[in-house]
Amino acid sequence: QKEVEQNSGPLSVPEGAIASLNCTYSDRGSQSFFWYRQYSGKSPELIMFIYSNGDKEDGRFTAQLNKASQYVSLLIRDSQPSDSATYLCDNFGNEKLTFGTGTRLTIIP
Amino acid sequence: NAGVMQNPRHLVRRRGQEARLRCSPMKGHSHVYWYRQLPEEGLKFMVYLQKENIIDESGMPKERFSAEFPKEGPSILRIQQVVRGDSAAYFCASSPRPGTNTGELFFGEGSRLTVL
Numbered sequence: 272q273k274e275v276e277q278n279s280g281p282l283s284v285p286e287g288a289i290a291s292l293n294c295t296y297s298d299r300g301s302q303s304f305f306w307y308r309q310y311s312g313k314s315p316e317l318i319m320f321i322y323s324n325g326d327k328e329d330g331r332f333t334a335q336l337n338k339a340s341q342y343v344s345l346l347i348r349d350s351q352p353s354d355s356a357t358y359l360c361d362n363f364g365n366e367k368l369t370f371g372t373g374t375r376l377t378i379i380p
Numbered sequence: 381n382a383g384v385m386q387n388p389r390h391l392v393r394r395r396g397q398e399a400r401l402r403c404s405p406m407k408g409h410s411h412v413y414w415y416r417q418l419p420e421e422g423l424k425f426m427v428y429l430q431k432e433n434i435i436d437e438s439g440m441p442k443e444r445f446s447a448e449f450p451k452e453g454p455s456i457l458r459i460q461q462v463v464r465g466d467s468a469a470y471f472c473a474s475s476p477r478p479g480t481n482t483g484e485l486f487f488g489e490g491s492r493l494t495v496l
Contacts, residue, residue: 305484314471314487315423359423367413367436368485372422 280374290347294360386488399459405474
């Protein structure tokens with residue numbers, strides 16, 4: 272079983288709405304989580320990382336970490352068509368990111 | 381300040397030939413990771429290297445695939461006797477030296493391998 276499991280999606284959200292992407296993890300010792308975005312045909316890029324329990328906001332993006340329930344989320348407010356991409360989360364266990372299939376998000380104009 | 385450089389960007393090989401993919405990490409980065417992405421699938425970790433040392437190759441196929449990161453020069457992913465199933469995008473990523481590894485990986489643009 273993979274250490275970090277991601278809601279596989281795909282997810283469709285109307286433009287302007289909030290997109291919510293979620294991951295759960297099994298290792299209670301996990302300290303940090305990373306959200307990457309990959310546009311079709313492009314390489315992944317880091318958009319958010321979170322170490323502490325609670326919320327971390329950066330513009331329209333909010334990362335949430337709940338260590339008690341062992342889940343991590345990414346919220347995208349005021350979704351734009353340019354947010355349509357695959358989103359990947361992982362915790363850098365064993366000094367590597369193993370990702371997964373990610374969640375494909377489509378913003379519907 | 382060049383980013384991660386991969387070449388070639390596109391490579392076409394016939395079945396049975398060899399493919400060599402090169403990756404130059406960002407300046408100052410000593411860790412290199414290789415990932416493979418099959419069409420319409422997610423990224424699959426292949427191997428993690430530091431200079432002159434393979435740290436983790438748990439994602440590498442047991443046969444035909446090898447990777448190196450010499451003291452001088454780029455990291456190389458080598459695929460011998462390619463088959464059609466090797467057709468994929470191969471991404472390289474780099475990160476800073478130990479102690480500063482925050483989990484941010486800087487990815488190259490990828491090398492697209494097509495096996496005819």
